[in-house]
Amino acid sequence: MSRVRLRPEDVTKAIQASTGNPKMTKISDGQSLYLITRNGRGYWSYNWREGASFRTKLLGNAPEMSPARARAIREELATERRNGRTVERRGAAVRRANPKPAEPTGKLFGEVVTEYLEGYWLPGQPGGEPVWMPGIADSWRGGLEGDEAKSYRRTLLKRGGIALRPVALINTFDVQRHLAEWNDRPVTREKVRSRIQTTLDNAKSRGFRDGDNPASTEIFKHLPRPKAEKVEHHPAMASADVPAFMVDLLEIGTVAARALAFTILTVARTDETIAMRWREVDHKNKVWIVPPERMKENEEHRVPLTPQAFKLMGKPGAPDDHVFPSPENGPGAPMWSKGMRDLLVKMHKRGKVKLVKDRVPVPHGFRTTFKGDWALKNGFPLELREMALAHAVGDAVVQAYSLPAHELYKVRIPMMTKWAKFVLSKVR
Numbered sequence: 001m002s003r004v005r006l007r008p009e010d011v012t013k014a015i016q017a018s019t020g021n022p023k024m025t026k027i028s029d030g031q032s033l034y035l036i037t038r039n040g041r042g043y044w045s046y047n048w049r050e051g052a053s054f055r056t057k058l059l060g061n062a063p064e065m066s067p068a069r070a071r072a073i074r075e076e077l078a079t080e081r082r083n084g085r086t087v088e089r090r091g092a093a094v095r096r097a098n099p100k101p102a103e104p105t106g107k108l109f110g111e112v113v114t115e116y117l118e119g120y121w122l123p124g125q126p127g128g129e130p131v132w133m134p135g136i137a138d139s140w141r142g143g144l145e146g147d148e149a150k151s152y153r154r155t156l157l158k159r160g161g162i163a164l165r166p167v168a169l170i171n172t173f174d175v176q177r178h179l180a181e182w183n184d185r186p187v188t189r190e191k192v193r194s195r196i197q198t199t200l201d202n203a204k205s206r207g208f209r210d211g212d213n214p215a216s217t218e219i220f221k222h223l224p225r226p227k228a229e230k231v232e233h234h235p236a237m238a239s240a241d242v243p244a245f246m247v248d249l250l251e252i253g254t255v256a257a258r259a260l261a262f263t264i265l266t267v268a269r270t271d272e273t274i275a276m277r278w279r280e281v282d283h284k285n286k287v288w289i290v291p292p293e294r295m296k297e298n299e300e301h302r303v304p305l306t307p308q309a310f311k312l313m314g315k316p317g318a319p320d321d322h323v324f325p326s327p328e329n330g331p332g333a334p335m336w337s338k339g340m341r342d343l344l345v346k347m348h349k350r351g352k353v354k355l356v357k358d359r360v361p362v363p364h365g366f367r368t369t370f371k372g373d374w375a376l377k378n379g380f381p382l383e384l385r386e387m388a389l390a391h392a393v394g395d396a397v398v399q400a401y402s403l404p405a406h407e408l409y410k411v412r413i414p415m416m417t418k419w420a421k422f423v424l425s426k427v428r
Helices: 008-017 067-082 087-097 109-118 147-156 172-182 186-205 239-252 255-266 270-274 307-313 339-349 365-377 382-388 395-400 405-423
Strands: 025-030 033-038 041-050 053-062 119-122 131-134 287-290 301-304 330-334
Touching (some): 008 041, 025 067, 033 067, 053 067, 109 119, 147 186, 172 186, 239 339, 270 339, 382 405
Antiparallel strands (some): 025 033, 033 041, 041 053, 119 131, 287 301
């Protein structure tokens, strides 16, 4: 009775079933061809006996390589062996005949980054099994879903075009072009440069490139550093003026007025408030969960909601309804994007808002009022203030609080409660 061979769907299921399992599983397809799975990844392997030894050759990734293609390659290698040619020496013969440096394999920088984070298969010794090399993210808090791993992917894979460059061809000009996106943020720029250097060192250790590292500190210390442009900060109201301002604001009672008051209480960005829908509100846990696609850093942000914030939101609507809808177009559409800013301008004309350095305060400026004025004067730690503004704080800070990422908002509840009490202290 002939053996039933693996089908593509069998390969996919086997790989999915291995997710979270650190042990290597070997599944036979027949005729010395095996599917090797471990921790959500798969590889085709051809095993055979050569004299008294067992030999192994890795054929390629599964499921990118179909079972039919893996069998064809196995048959090709088996035919060569039957004809007296040693499988492992095919490349060696070429190298002996042509001692020039090998051409780049085409391994992309982005692929090296992914494997550096997630791990990869390392061919074993002759006769031995392939060895799984764990990714660096395994040692970080949160693993592949932690802040550090997400930051790696965001700065090296999603920004710029360096991810699509063959890693063997990357030079200092490529690195400089990629870093140019952060010329106005020198600290972040240096962090990204260090990550590129580490990735290229990893690529060299695996034989994907040679020569000096074009992102090394030794090279970059001789290159001119971009001069950061002078940043014009958003005009921000002094914290001492906010309680009286909130009295005037809440008397207006419009959607824009409620949205602005809510934005001040939660220190959210204006576009986060404008696009807020009821499905994002967890009434049970009293938290607003802003999805990654609506955040500047492309990461989920959780905002603790005080009773005053719930009151400003009003009566809950359908899940897809906007919390602060357009007065003209109804709950299916958000309020006008400049509604809050225009309201501040109108209040200034009425003598209710003072100028800050000859400019009218803007909604975004209340984040500065909170972080750099009120919270600082009240002794709240920098990391809590940064968390409230949805700024990255790093793994070390997160680890210090000993809470899962989705529960970190809880450490900000006392601070946000005190802030709400302060800004509404004159409201009766």
